[in-house]
Amino acid sequence: MTDAAVRRVTVLGSTGSVGTSTLDVIARHPERYCVHALTAHTSREALLAQCLVHRPEVAVLATEADAVWLRRELKTAGVAAAVTAGVEALCEVARDSAVDTVMAAIVGGAGLLPAMAAAKAGKRVLLANKEALVMSGALFMDAVAASGATLLPIDSEHNAIYQCLPAEHRGGLSCHGVSQLLLTASGGPLRHLSGEALERVTPDEACAHPNWSMGRKISVDSATLMNKGLELIEACWLFDATPEQVQVVVHPQSVVHSMVAYDDGSVIAQMGNPDMRTPIAYGLAFPERIDAGVKPLDLFQVAQLDFERPDEARFPCLRLAREAMLAGGTAPAVLNAANEIAVDAFLDQRLGFAAIARVVEDVLESEPVAQAASLEAIVDADRRARDAAARRVVHHGAPRR
Numbered sequence: 001m002t003d004a005a006v007r008r009v010t011v012l013g014s015t016g017s018v019g020t021s022t023l024d025v026i027a028r029h030p031e032r033y034c035v036h037a038l039t040a041h042t043s044r045e046a047l048l049a050q051c052l053v054h055r056p057e058v059a060v061l062a063t064e065a066d067a068v069w070l071r072r073e074l075k076t077a078g079v080a081a082a083v084t085a086g087v088e089a090l091c092e093v094a095r096d097s098a099v100d101t102v103m104a105a106i107v108g109g110a111g112l113l114p115a116m117a118a119a120k121a122g123k124r125v126l127l128a129n130k131e132a133l134v135m136s137g138a139l140f141m142d143a144v145a146a147s148g149a150t151l152l153p154i155d156s157e158h159n160a161i162y163q164c165l166p167a168e169h170r171g172g173l174s175c176h177g178v179s180q181l182l183l184t185a186s187g188g189p190l191r192h193l194s195g196e197a198l199e200r201v202t203p204d205e206a207c208a209h210p211n212w213s214m215g216r217k218i219s220v221d222s223a224t225l226m227n228k229g230l231e232l233i234e235a236c237w238l239f240d241a242t243p244e245q246v247q248v249v250v251h252p253q254s255v256v257h258s259m260v261a262y263d264d265g266s267v268i269a270q271m272g273n274p275d276m277r278t279p280i281a282y283g284l285a286f287p288e289r290i291d292a293g294v295k296p297l298d299l300f301q302v303a304q305l306d307f308e309r310p311d312e313a314r315f316p317c318l319r320l321a322r323e324a325m326l327a328g329g330t331a332p333a334v335l336n337a338a339n340e341i342a343v344d345a346f347l348d349q350r351l352g353f354a355a356i357a358r359v360v361e362d363v364l365e366s367e368p369v370a371q372a373a374s375l376e377a378i379v380d381a382d383r384r385a386r387d388a389a390a391r392r393v394v395h396h397g398a399p400r401r
């Protein structure tokens, strides 16, 4: 590969779980990738350490006070990176003409504007930030189509489905003989608990995921099955599917990352060890394949693959997400916002585990559904839903233990 072919990458949310895995893959291929920008919210020490290793042109933090600190530290270390702060600075490094690839790995709705900036600027967008797509699905897909951006799903299930679909799958699944998308779910660490035991779950128990090591917000979402609900919505937008075309399958080993069923009876699966570096490497190198540092899958050690139906009575978040997708408009943004507030309150021990779903359901019932015709309408629905959820958190109150 010539120097001109080196891809310049912005990693949004570089200090998180997906962000650090992305830098791990990039560092294995210095002849292919270089880092243009790294961004973090408040983890300034972690961002400083990454800047010393990866030498970005730009580093972005949330506040100017943290940016002043980082500028001073980088100057002392003799590293010449520009340091900026705030949401507009995130959008700037996502749309910068020097950049061709943007990893969108900020957690939550905070990632929407920078991910959208990358999509509008026609970048290769590696999308881990599922909340951005859940909030703004139609607008996001329109922006990708209008700019000619390449959207590659990094969420492991969607990456698997992408790999199992025909190369050209635009225009609806039925045109390509696809009967169903089979979205696998580990079931999370609380899969076997009774409804009563779920009331008393602590943050550490909810975050102890059996197969994946992830940030705390997505770990709680995995435990409530809201993660699978968000992923169902994500799959509908990415693959032009209806909620009825997406079947969630609980698969505790997390070896089959998802499947596509075809009209002729074929079911194509993508398998591998549960390690995000596989989908990240796929997105970075597409359509080529590169080493991701992932151990080969040992089928003899796996030995057995189990599949079960999800239990929506104990885990209502999956049903709530499907209903929000069917309601359309701003309903998925409302679902996402209420969930973010409820998960935050749960992690802060201000809300019980089972009450997360109650808060989301209350807010979906109380908030009117508007058309998601503009980013402003979505951001407005998001803000209202957060306020409503904060009130419901107070109403439901601290956990019973």
Ligand code: NAD
Residues within 6 Å of the ligand: 012, 013, 014, 015, 016, 017, 018, 019, 039, 040, 041, 042, 043, 062, 104, 105, 106, 107, 108, 110, 111, 128, 129, 130, 131, 154, 155, 156, 212, 213, 214, 215, 216, 217, 218, 276
């Ligand atoms: P994380 O909490 O480990 O990291 C989040 C990153 O975003 C950090 O760099 C943090 O500094 C930054 N950030 C947080 N809040 C921010 C804000 N308000 N403004 C700007 N930056 C902010 O999260 P993660 O587990 O890496 O997940 C990132 C995204 O990828 C999420 O949307 C998640 O659903 C998705 N995802 C994660 C995994 C996984 O294995 N971790 C798998 C699939 C999808």
Ligand code: MG
Residues within 6 Å of the ligand: 155, 156, 157, 231
């Ligand atoms: Mg996933």
